[in-house]
Amino acid sequence: MEVYNNGLKMALLEVKGLTKRFKGLIAVKNVSFTVDEGECVGIIGPNGAGKTTIFNLITGFLKPENGAVFLKGEDITNLKPYEIVNRGIARTFQLICPFPNMSVMENVLVPLYGKRKKLEGNLEEKGSEILKLVGLSHQKDKLARNLPHGDLKKLEIARALATEPEILLLDEPFAGLSFDEMAVLMEVIKKLHESGLTIVIVEHVMRVIMNLSERVIVISEGEKIAEGKPKEVVQDKKVIEAYLGVSTIA
Amino acid sequence: MLNLEGVTVYYGGALALENVSLSVEEETLTAIIGPNGAGKTTLLRSIIGLKKIHKGSIWFAGKRIDGLSTREIVKMGVSLCPERRRILPEMTVLENLEMGAYLRKTKGEVREDLKKVFDLFPVLEERKGQLAGTLSGGEQQMLAIGRALMSRPKLLMLDEPSLGLSPIMRSVVFKKIDEIRMEGVTILLVEQDAYSALKIADKGLVLENGRIVQESSGESLLKDENVRRAYLGI
Numbered sequence: 090m091e092v093y094n095n096g097l098k099m100a101l102l103e104v105k106g107l108t109k110r111f112k113g114l115i116a117v118k119n120v121s122f123t124v125d126e127g128e129c130v131g132i133i134g135p136n137g138a139g140k141t142t143i144f145n146l147i148t149g150f151l152k153p154e155n156g157a158v159f160l161k162g163e164d165i166t167n168l169k170p171y172e173i174v175n176r177g178i179a180r181t182f183q184l185i186c187p188f189p190n191m192s193v194m195e196n197v198l199v200p201l202y203g204k205r206k207k208l209e210g211n212l213e214e215k216g217s218e219i220l221k222l223v224g225l226s227h228q229k230d231k232l233a234r235n236l237p238h239g240d241l242k243k244l245e246i247a248r249a250l251a252t253e254p255e256i257l258l259l260d261e262p263f264a265g266l267s268f269d270e271m272a273v274l275m276e277v278i279k280k281l282h283e284s285g286l287t288i289v290i291v292e293h294v295m296r297v298i299m300n301l302s303e304r305v306i307v308i309s310e311g312e313k314i315a316e317g318k319p320k321e322v323v324q325d326k327k328v329i330e331a332y333l334g335v336s337t338i339a
Numbered sequence: 340m341l342n343l344e345g346v347t348v349y350y351g352g353a354l355a356l357e358n359v360s361l362s363v364e365e366e367t368l369t370a371i372i373g374p375n376g377a378g379k380t381t382l383l384r385s386i387i388g389l390k391k392i393h394k395g396s397i398w399f400a401g402k403r404i405d406g407l408s409t410r411e412i413v414k415m416g417v418s419l420c421p422e423r424r425r426i427l428p429e430m431t432v433l434e435n436l437e438m439g440a441y442l443r444k445t446k447g448e449v450r451e452d453l454k455k456v457f458d459l460f461p462v463l464e465e466r467k468g469q470l471a472g473t474l475s476g477g478e479q480q481m482l483a484i485g486r487a488l489m490s491r492p493k494l495l496m497l498d499e500p501s502l503g504l505s506p507i508m509r510s511v512v513f514k515k516i517d518e519i520r521m522e523g524v525t526i527l528l529v530e531q532d533a534y535s536a537l538k539i540a541d542k543g544l545v546l547e548n549g550r551i552v553q554e555s556s557g558e559s560l561l562k563d564e565n566v567r568r569a570y571l572g573i
Contacts (some may be wrong), residue, residue: 111473135505136477137462183424183476183503237376261476264503265422267374268572269532293477293505334507339516 093139099162101126101287102178102256107146107156109139116142118311119156124256129288131302131319133295135332136266139311140291141183144258148180149173160256179254181245183261193225193244194231200251216251223247223277239270243277250281257281259290263297275300295323307332340365341386341494346395346405348378348385348549354382357397357549363494363542366525367441368516370540370557372533372570378549379529380422383496386527388412399494411533415443418492422499424479426486428472432463435471435482439489448491456485459515476503479557484512488519495519496527513539533570537561545570
């Protein structure tokens, strides 16, 4: 673990005073938080609160008007998305977008190919490892467009993993999954976390957030309104009002 | 109001629906549950004429509608809120909603319905001049539901309406779907959130591998051991 000069532990990811405007609308307002190595952090909040925008700012898809993003103490705010991926931050998207006419294995080989100079061993072996990790080995020769929805969600994660990230940002990975599929994907993410991967997850399924995340950040109208252990956060009055609703406390 | 008789559909070589027969009574809410890939979306797409059926027939309000164009079916009073939102990103929120009323002639009624949609989702009114593609995922989902309502359908088909919505919005949407039914709209609802869907449903259908394997009242499916284990996790 790297350490600051003053002896404090350095966060793996630090988001400092991020602000993003879309014309008149302030989508993200002075948001700061840190993510430590090996943590699994959940981000929740009402629709339109700015959760995906925060992911877009971290990964370079959008540039903030104010504030900065640090990875291991280095400022990555003005880097391009591909440069940020190469530094170790990978993400998934709400609406899955694999290459439909490529096989599952080929979909994973695309990001691996970008890493070919740094990787030891055969790319297909590495691809097989990743597919095994997410539980897609049996589907590896199928065309992506023929996969059921639950498997596509896993493929989305597999493609992100193939960039060999230190941090994985997951944007609503459980949306549209059946109960059985959720249970399977929850195990996959748990396994990734246990293997040491740092994870930040945006999700509305509270059962998932309560189960997976060690710390939860709540965003509402672009601002951080609460942060803490999942059990504490769901009892927070502001969180119940803005997000959970009175009758739906998890 | 809606009848399917022995409907069979293929996707390429794969059988997507096999000999599906069902009937939806007027002013009721029918929920279809089942795993991903079971054929639920195909079923809705077939009814609204986006997918050709290979065998069987589909009847709406006494008329045979399989083979008709989607435009004609919508005009008869069928509306679909599709999976994955499918909003028009380069149009404003208001223009998207107006597109939902494209086939209607009565401007006064359209204005009334617009007001209803804005009451249902106030955020859409706040953002009505904004390009729909700049909405958040959950807001786009609200827009897709609103657009489906703008044709003032007799039969409203909703494909995963709660997808991507916050817990509080999710309960609002299910409450509103229930209210829309009370107003006399017939509803066919496909949902992964089987519990919320069956709770407001008059009838529930379980679709697996392109076949209806169970059909019963929403309440009794909620109590059914197999359904509880497979779809509710309790």
